[in-house]
Amino acid sequence: MPLSPHRPTLAAILVAIVAFTAIGLSRPADAATPSEAIAERAMRDLGTWQGECWQWMKKIVAEATGRQVGFDYRLGYLEAGAVEVSLEQAGPGDIVQIVRDTWTSPNADYSGLHTAIILRKNTDGSFDVIDSNQQWDGMVRLRTGYNPRVIAAERGLNFHIYRFTSGSVPTNLTKTATPAPTPPASLVTGDRATVNTPGECLNLRAEPFGPVISCLPHSAGLTIIANPMTANGLSWVKVQAASGAGWVASQYLQKEPSATAEKTGTGTAKPVFQFRAFIPQASND
Secondary structure, rough: OOOOOOOOOHHHHHHHHHHHHOOOOOOOOOOOOOHHHHHHHOOOOOOOOOHHHHHHHHHHHHHHOOOOOOOOOOOHHHHHEEEOOOOOEEEEEEOOEEEEEEEEOOOOOOOOOOEEEEEEEEOOOEEEEEOOOOOOEEEEEEEEEEOOHHHHHOOOOOOEEEOOOOOOOOOOOOOOOOOOOOOOOOOOOOEEEEEEOOOOEEEOOOOOOOEEEEEEOOOOEEEEEEEEEEOEEEEEEEOOOEOEEEEEEEEEEEEEHHHHHHHHHHOOOOOOOOOOOOOOOOEEE
């Protein structure tokens, strides 16, 4: 089954309030710096469904600073105006990127690849962070005692911390809520769908988390040839594409309305949201 939508509820709001108190953050009337704006904007999504960690971070940075992070896991930050800081210098609003330095391109695909936003630095050198999809369900959660150096070393990876020191900080950042993305409608055998990865492509795999056959462009038309299945907490569906048959992550598909729905007007248009085009094999992401 596709990931189910999670809409903000009173319980989620209460969790966010408690979380702000627990991690020592206050809600400023207007965020004064890009770092403050990033941390503030990220906390607004606590307890909501936002999809993958990388794409969620890009959305947060864009809304908080006006900066557009690119597609590369290193150059994407630097080209957007971020600067790299040391672990000792890191603080609220900085972004932690766990990555393999020899593979930072947009098609990077390996265990451990992950992105998180720092909320507080602890006295033991660890951090309290907020990230999305850490449990493979697209949800935004808090993590305490997060140590990038330890986590990266355990996986044989590298870590980098990026800071945005300039940008256009919205003056009404804390006043307007942003709705969470809606996961795709249920897909079944015989349905038609299109790839929904604006600016990127979607990996077509031999099996869920398996070898990549090809990369399907945004808006490519597909036919569902097997009902969805779940692997490692993600929904996968087998499709027939122009380049052949294979498996894709169903959250990156836009279901096309049926002929009956089009005739009767009962079809409901789904909003289009940007998500990353690849799925790491077995990471915390």
